[in-house]
Amino acid sequence: MSKHAMSLLPRWCSRVFSVELNGAPFYFAVKEKHLGEDVPRVFREVQNRDKCYSVLVYCSRDRIKTAKFYGELKDKLLRDLPPECRLSPMSSFLPKVRDSLVKGYFLKGNSDTSSPIERLLSDLIQHDPVLVCSYSPAEDGQQWTQHMWSETASQVMDVAKEYYVVPSEAPEYHPSTLNIINSDVFYSFDEAYDVMKKCGDIIPEAKAVLELLPSRVEARNKPDFPVIVIEGLDATGKTTLTESLKDTLGATLLPSPPECLSPWRARFDQEPPLIRRAFYALGNYISADQIGLKGAKTPVIVDRFWHSTAAYAIATAVSGPVCNLPGEGSEVYCWPSDLFQPSLVVLLTLDPEERKRRLRNRGQGKTDEEEELDHNQLFRLRVEEAYRRISGPACVTVDASPSADRVLQQVLLLIRGKCHL
Ligand SMILES: Nc1ncnc2c1ncn2[C@@H]1O[C@H](COP(=O)(O)OP(=O)(O)OP(=O)(O)O)[C@@H](O)[C@H]1O
């Protein structure tokens, strides 16, 4: 077993395991002694002759490689496993311990598929940063046990240690919330920059992005004119409103991410969250620099900014209902201390049916995330709630269902009240 996998072991019995079946998490833990606990739900419906496996990707020192490997692993498993084998997202974590989450997959096979599954897992454990366990009924047939695999020079085998699996209570918050800070959401230029710099060796485009970055954060003076950010899900009317505000106020309109990043955006959208979100986070610092420059001469309107970066990242990292989000007031919703704070952030909200109607009428192609917003009601609700929970500055919600002109008047009132324009 590798040195990194060994580091997961000292508190193995304190870890909780979560398997996501049809979008719902099932939790279990492991114990050295059995005290008559039930069989965890995730194993209850498995037939006695079946076998289950877990493949957890432990975080090696190179977290860029780990993030990329996790995405590739799913493709590999889906491609190489027998089609009858069921694959579900899985994670293991220490409750309330930050950065303790390790992610992986749970595999359920039957007696016909166990040989090809085990061959594939044996190969994985020898070449990749994974920790593999298999699960089978204990000798008495009443309980289930977890066997941890270990590699020796020539073969893969069970470590002598065997654990019982027992049910575990759901944690207070979704386990993904443990790893959000500086993996999904970046709270300083340096943290996001560090990720992009490390990407340079494997993603040539990262070097081009680094060259566009301001040399010093907060180098510019605070803008003399107000800076207003317009936020909202796609098709809530941001483009329509920002164009009208530009004309009405004689303002400069800045899109976000900034135009200079457009050639690289599609490339980074394919990357795992760690890299993709670092790209968007850095985009905000470029925007901040442009805001400083333009805000010396005119009011500035920004189409999306930090709220979008954080809200989409948090809502993607966490699955399930809104109650799985980090609680209101969590540090996850804090504004980065080194990022420019706009004078006003307006969040446009719209009834989902009306938003769909506007999307249909507009008739443009949709990104994967827009598709997700359309199909996955829970994702949409999580993004909207995350928007509302972000503070420093918090957003002011405006109903975007009236006519474009009424929405404009409403926002102008807010701007005049808050920014003395
Ligand atoms: N208040 C409004 N009433 C009716 N239709 C509107 C209103 N505002 C915008 N629209 C229409 O809805 C569609 C989406 O608007 P718009 O492109 O401004 O949204 P958006 O938030 O910028 O979208 P995206 O984030 O995807 O770029 C457009 O066809 C636009 O003409």
Ligand SMILES: Nc1ccn([C@H]2C[C@H](O)[C@@H](COP(=O)(O)O)O2)c(=O)n1
């Ligand atoms: N400052 C920004 C702007 C955009 N994003 C991300 C969030 C969504 O994934 C997507 C939405 O952009 P659109 O389709 O409206 O161009 O871009 C971000 O993270 N930060």
